[in-house]
Amino acid sequence: xxxxxxxxxxxxxxxxxxxxxxxxxxxxxxxxxxxxxxxxxxxxxxxxxxxxxxxxxxxxxxxxxxxxxxxxxxxxxxxxxxxxxxxxxxxxxxxxxxxxxxxxxxxxxxxxxx
Amino acid sequence: xxxxxxxxxxxxxxxxxxxxxxxxxxxxxxxxxxxxxxxxxxxxxxxxxxxxxxxxxxxxxxxxxxxxxxxxxxxxxxxxxxxxxxxxxxxxxxxxxxxxxxxxxxxxxxx
Numbered sequence: 001x002x003x004x005x006x007x008x009x010x011x012x013x014x015x016x017x018x019x020x021x022x023x024x025x026x027x028x029x030x031x032x033x034x035x036x037x038x039x040x041x042x043x044x045x046x047x048x049x050x051x052x053x054x055x056x057x058x059x060x061x062x063x064x065x066x067x068x069x070x071x072x073x074x075x076x077x078x079x080x081x082x083x084x085x086x087x088x089x090x091x092x093x094x095x096x097x098x099x100x101x102x103x104x105x106x107x108x109x110x111x112x113x114x
Numbered sequence: 115x116x117x118x119x120x121x122x123x124x125x126x127x128x129x130x131x132x133x134x135x136x137x138x139x140x141x142x143x144x145x146x147x148x149x150x151x152x153x154x155x156x157x158x159x160x161x162x163x164x165x166x167x168x169x170x171x172x173x174x175x176x177x178x179x180x181x182x183x184x185x186x187x188x189x190x191x192x193x194x195x196x197x198x199x200x201x202x203x204x205x206x207x208x209x210x211x212x213x214x215x216x217x218x219x220x221x222x223x224x225x
Contacts (some may be wrong), residue, residue, distance in 0.1 A: 103147075
């Protein structure tokens with residue numbers, strides 16, 4: 001089954017404790033992206049990657065890091081999480097980031113930073 | 115700033131009624147997509163419109179792309195409780211390879 005898998009789905013952590021949210025897709029997609037979704041603010045792009053070893057900042061990259069060492073994986077790293085990073089995070093992938101490319105989303109990871 | 119404004123933000127109507135939600139911008143988009151998101155899940159693509167003036171139908175859902183490719187609408191005929199969810203529009207801009215999401219319309223269909 002074609003899917004985007006995120007882990008963990010839920011996480012409560014404390015300020016400053018490094019964490020990684022993993023994302024894996026089995027559709028051989030070139031394009032992958034991370035979003036955060038907050039009430040009243042909608043989906044905002046954090047980072048995206050057009051292919052292996054190519055990553056770019058989205059609209060809200062501060063406090064986050066990503067890497068794309070393999071085509072299927074695109075982990076999101078919070079080196080020193082802060083409470084304002086409490087949010088619902090989505091990973092997405094697409095075969096073509098072009099005019100008609102469909103984004104396939106994971107089920108989301110709800111992160112709470114205390 | 116490239117913005118996609120969705121309206122209304124919230125809509126609660128009775129089953130069987132018709133409704134329209136809107137997605138507007140001052141920017142021109144190469145294409146526009148509509149996604150539906152249900153609680154506890156990620157957004158799922160409903161449709162992509164590419165040509166100005168294009169109309170696409172998906173059962174009881176009708177999507178239209180504005181002639182100038184700056185706006186879009188989603189019309190639902192005879193709404194059902196299964197239509198409940200968050201509807202997101204997303205515009206793609208070729209020039210900077212970016213996809214912009216609206217903040218969504220939260221739709222609740224009452225039985």
